[in-house]
Amino acid sequence: MKELGMFWWAFAVRGGGAILFAGFLLYSGSFFGTIFFDPIMFVVLALVLGFYILSNGILLGVASGYAAEHQVDIWQFLLAECIFDTALGTYVGLTLLLSSESLAWLAGLHALGTGCFLAxxxxxxxxxxxxxxxxxxxxxxxxxxxxxxxxxxxxxxxTATHWLGGFELFYGVVVFVFAEGLHRHHVPLLRGESAEFR
Known part of the structure; x- marks a missing residue:
């Protein structure tokens, strides 16, 4: 926890991003089911989903480089998740056209990867x-x-969009709580270091 404390900001941004993404999914899911909106919403959803996963990958890449610079051994773990998210986000963003089955499939891959990395x-x-x-x-x-x-x-x-929104909301809250715990561990260390300099 002490080593990870310097990365509390990365987890806080991820948690906040997941909560915002969940709000978008829960709202946009209500547009599905109408003939006119379905093709448009699939493209919008592909863009937003790809951007969300890709931005997670970029954030993890920055955190991984920061961890390697400070010789924190968790940098390999962060880099592995960065590669997974970047590859998946790029694929989703490039395909653009989703269907109900491909949305569920990609959501499943994203959730499976998230579960493995959390474990x-x-x-x-x-x-x-x-x-x-x-x-x-x-x-x-x-x-x-x-x-x-x-x-x-x-x-x-x-249904799939709403369930994915519910999952992202759950994930965002968990990661945000974890980030808050990391921050609480990190603040006393900073105070101790500032006291030493005095």
């Missing part, structure tokens, strides 16, 4: 039982959500 982070933080438990449970839920998206690709687009 890996929980394992790295196993000494801190509270946050390790939080991330472990969140990772398990994300993995189950990913499996549900992949196995039930025939679900209606409105």
């Amino acid at each position: 890996a982070l929980a394992w790295k933080l196993r000494a801190n039982k509270a946050y390790s438990g939080l991330l472990g449970v969140a990772g398990f839920i994300a993995f189950c959500a990913g499996l549900a998206f992949v196995l039930y690709r025939q679900a209606a687009t409105r």
Whole structure:
């Protein structure tokens, strides 16, 4: 937690971004089901989904470089998630045209990847039982959500969009709570360092 404390901002931005994205999904999902809006909404959703995942990848890349510079051994973990998110976000952004099945499939891949990385982070933080438990449970839920998206690709687009919005809202809140915990661990360290300089 002390090493990760310097990256609290990265997790806070991710959590805030996920909550904003969830709001967009929950609102835009209501437009599906009308003949006129469906083709337009699929393109808009592809652009926003691709941008959201790609921006996560870029943010993780910055955090990974920062971690490597400060010799924090978690930089490989952040880099692996950066590569996964960047590749998936680029693919979604380049294809542009989504369908109800491809939306569920990509949402499933995104949730499965998120679940795996949350579980890996929980394992790295196993000494801190509270946050390790939080991330472990969140990772398990994300993995189950990913499996549900992949196995039930025939679900209606409105339903899939709302379920993805609910998942992103859950993920955003969990990551935001984690970022707040990292910040609380980091502030005393900064105060201690400033006291030493005095």
